[in-house]
Amino acid sequence: MWGNLFQTADLLEKGIGADWLRNEVISNNISNADTPGFKVSEVEFEDVLASAISTGGLELKTTRDGHLSGGSAGLxxxxxxxxxxxxxxxxxxxxNxxxxxxMVDLAQNSLHYYTLVSKLNSEFRRLNLAITGGN
Structure with a gap:
């Protein structure tokens, strides 16, 4: 029960981080528009997230001997x-x-970023209301 308490906030935070990274990559692309031989970069996150959703989660990553292996680490x-x-x-x-x-991608990404930030703020207000009971 308590393990899923912040799941929505965690997912929103991942999305915000991906949008921030995408903003940096797009800005780099724009900055190098006149650089000979420069190749445009993109951030792929939505496909990774959709894949994780369709498979029911992602595999656990073990970085130390004491970590559990296998199973699902969640989205x-x-x-x-x-x-x-x-x-x-x-x-x-x-x-290229x-x-x-x-410029269109940058505008769309900015709108998406601020939408996710607004949703995260709303999620924190909801959690605050649940914790404090509205007092």
Whole structure:
């Protein structure tokens, strides 16, 4: 019962972290729009999370001898992955950054980030109300 108390907050925190990382990657792409040979990078998180949901969780990671092996660590262990796209270049200098697409992605990511922050704040208010009883 108590183990799932912060599950929603943990998932929202993972999403916020992925959006923060995506913001950094998009900003790097925009900064290197004029760098010859630069290849655009992307953050993949939603597919990792969807995979974790469909399989019922992710495998436990053991980093010490005392850790349990096997089983499921839950969805909160889903981590974002940065990939580099080696697709067609938009310019003759082999750079493949589409600045307009990156600006749209940055705006969408900002909206998504602030939505998740708002949901996390709402979750904390809900938990606070449950703990204090509204006093």
């Amino acid at each position: 909160s262990s889903a981590e974002p992955v940065i990939t580099t796209s080696e697709t067609t270049a938009y310019r003759t200098d082999d750079n 950054v589409d600045i307009e697409a990156q």
